[in-house]
Amino acid sequence: MTDQETTKFDRVCEIIDKHNRNPHMLIKILQEIQEEYKYLPEEIMMYIATALGISPAFAYGVATFYSHFTLQPKGKNIIKVCDGTACHVKKSEDIIKTLESKLGLNKDKKTTDDMLFTLETVACLGACGIAPVVVINDEVHGAMNKDKTIALIEKIKEEEKANESL
C-alpha cells in the first residue's frame, strides 16, 4: 500500500466516527467507504463490522444485497449500459456485446486488465425516453448505438494516453 492509501484508511476512521459508529448507519458508511476505495475491500469490511460491533457476515450480507456495492476493485472509468425494457427493445444488447468484444470482457470478467474500464449493465436508469442509455462516469448519453459508444471509448483512451505521456 502506498502513502496515498493511508489517507484512505484515515478517511475510514473519519467516516465511521462521523456516523458515531452507529450500526444503523451501515449502508451510509459503506457508501462513503466505497467512494474512497471504489470498492469494498475485505479487510476494511472487517474493520467496519468490528468497529460497529456487528457480525462481519451480516455486513457482508448487506454489501452483497445491493448491486450498488461492489467487492471487486473497479476500473478507472465505469460504463453503465441500461438493459431495462425500453433500452433492451432499442437494442442495448448490441451495445453491450460490442463493448465486451472491444474491451475483451465477458459475463464474468467486468474489468479490463489495465484497470481502465469496468462494464456494468443496470436494470433501469429511469431515462427510457432517450433509450438506449449509456452512462460513463456519471455522464448520461442518450439515443446511443454501437458506433457512438465506441467513439466515446476511443476518446477516453486517447485522453488517458495523453495524460500518461505528460
Add this chain to the structure above:
Amino acid sequence: MSSTNNEVKTALIDGMITPLEGEKNLLELIRKANVELPTFCYHSDISVYGACRMCMVEVDGRGIVPACSTPIAPNMIVRTNTKQIRSMRKMILELMLASHDQSCTTCPKSDECKLQKLSRKMGITKVRFKQMDSKCPIDDSSPSIIRDPSKCVLCGDCVRVCKEIQSVGALDIANRGAYAKVTPFFGQALGKVECVNCGQCVKICPVGALMPKYNINEAWDAIHDPTKKVVVQVAPAVRVALGEYFGQKPGALSTGKITAALRMIGVDKVYDTCFSADLTIIEEATEFLGRFTKKEKLPQFTSCCPAWVKFAEQNYPELLNNLSSCKSPQQMFSSLAKEKLAKDLNISREDLVIISIMPCTAKKYEASRPEFSVNGNRDTDIVLTTKELALMMKERGIEFDNIEPASFDMPFGFKTGAGVIFGASGGVGEAVLRFASAALTPDAPVTDFKQVRGPDGLKTAEINIGDAKVSVAVVSGLANARKLIEKIKAGEASYDIIEVMACCGGCVNGGGQPVPTHEPNAVAERAKGLYADDKTMLFRNSGENPYLQKLYAEEITHEKAHELFHTEYETKPKIAHDDIVLLDGQSEVKKYHIKICFGACCLPKGAQELYVGLVKYVREKDLTNDTIFTASFGGPSCRKGPVLEINGKKIDSCTLTKAKKAIDRIIQKNINA
C-alpha cells in the same frame, strides 16, 4: 360471529370456532386448532422470518397470507386447505426440490430431512421443473460442522439461531434473488471464522446443508486395528437421548444398553465421563473455594463447555482469568487415561485410542485444540456424537430392544450423582454447590439445589453455605450469557460463580443430540432423566467418589493434578486474517515498526483513536518515510487492550501518551546512534 367485550373472542379455522388465547400469530392459532400446517422456517424460539411460504392460508378479505407472520384478529375466517393453497404448497416444494441436491440415499440427514418428509406428506411423486445442477463445493474446514450449500433451502433458520440464540452471527444470507446463499463472511471457510461449533445450526437445519462432521470411519479403523487398545468414555447427556433413535421416549435412560452395545461394537473398555465430571468438580470447586475465600478472580465462570470457551476467547479476553482453569470432563478423562491407563496397561499413549461419545459438536473442536495434544498425539483421539453412536450401533446390527444392559468398567466407570447432572443446565453449578457445601459444613447431608434447575435461560440463587452466602448464576444460550456479562460489566449484577452452557438447557440440547421431531419437551425430559438417575446414585457429592479419593491419596500429587487437569486460555481473533498495512514509508529499511490491534476487544477500548493520534504524531515528527504501520485483527495476547507493538515491544493498555513516549525513546536512540 359477533363478539362483545364479555364474550370470548374467536376465529373460524376451517369451519371450527377457535378461541383466541393470546397466540403469537395465526400459525400458532391454527396449530391449536389441531391443523398441522407445514413449515420450514417457523420456530417459536427465534424470530419470524416468513421465507419458506409453506404455511400460506386463505383469510377472508385478505387473500392468501403466510400464517406465521400474520397477526390474529377476532372473527378471522381462515381456510388452510383450499384447492389453490394445496397446489401452491406443492409447487413451492417442487421448486425447492428442483434447486436441491437430491442425493437423498447417501445424505446423512436423510432420515430426519424435513424436505423429504414434507414432500411425502404433500404427495409429491414428480417434480415438474428442470433440476438445477449447480453443485457448490462442500465446506469441511471446521472440525465440527460440514456445510453443503447445494442442499440449502434458504429457510434462514441457521442464520437466526446463530445470531439470536447464540449472538455469534457466523452465518448470514448474502446476495439476493436467485443468487442468495447462506455463507460466512466473504465466503470464507466455516473453520476460519467466529463459529463456536455449538451445532445449533446443525440441529435446526431442516435438510442436509449443515451436518456434524462424522468420525465414524476413524472409530471403526481404531477398533479393527489389533495393535490399538480402544477405550470409550460416554458423556452424561448421551444416556438420556440415544434411545430416541430406537423409538424410546426422550429422557429414557439407556446407560446399560449403551455399555453393552459398545462392547459388541468391539471396544476394549467402556468408561463414564461422569467419573471425570466428578474429578472436574473436585478441581473446580476447590479452585472456587480458594478464590471465594480470597475474594479474587470472581465471578468464577465454568469452563466445561468448549463453545462457551471459544466464545469467551473471541469476545471477552478480559474475563479469561475468571474462567476456571479446569479442563472439561472430556479432556480431564483423556489426560488421566493417557497418563495412568497407558502406564497400567504398559502401552504407549499412541497405542491407546480414546473415543468419547458426546452430545456435542463443539467437543470435536475441543479435542482438536493443540494444547490437548502431546507430541502430536491427541488426548482425545476421536469424538463421536450421540447420533454417530446410534449409526454405529445400527451398522453393527445391534437390536437395541433386545440387548442385555451391562455395567461400566472400573475404576473410571464409577461416578456420583453430581457427575450425572452435568448434562443439564444447572448441573455443574449444583455439583459445585454440593461439594462446597460439604466442604464448609461437613456434617450436613447432601442437599439438592433445585433453584438452579429447569429450562430457563438464566437462573440465579443466593445460597447460604455455613456462614457464607454464595451468589450463583446459571446461564444457557450464548446470547443470554452475553446479556449477563454486559450487565456484570456495567455493574448492574454481581455473582460469585457462573455456569455457562452454550446450548439452551445444557448438553441435553447439544448439537450432536437427536433432533426432536414430535416431542416439544424433549430437552426438558432428557434433563429430568438425568436428575432421576442422580437420585439413584450411592453417592451424590463428587467429593465422596471413593475411586477419586483413592486416586488423590495414592497416585496424583497436587502438582501432577495441576499439570493433568488444568489448562490456559488465549485470546482468539474472530476471523483469521493477515495483518494489513496502514502506512508504508518510502525508505527501504524502516526504523519504526508499529503494529496495532484492531480486534473485537481492542477496538472498543480506543484502538482507532490511538491509531489516528499516533499517525498524526508520526507525520508531525516527519517519520512517515521511516515508518511501517500495520494492524492485526486480534491476537493471542490482547487481554489488556488496546495493544500496540513498537519495534517488537508490546505495550498493554496503551494510551497515546505511552505510545508517543515509546516513539520518542526510539528517536533519541537513533540520534545517539
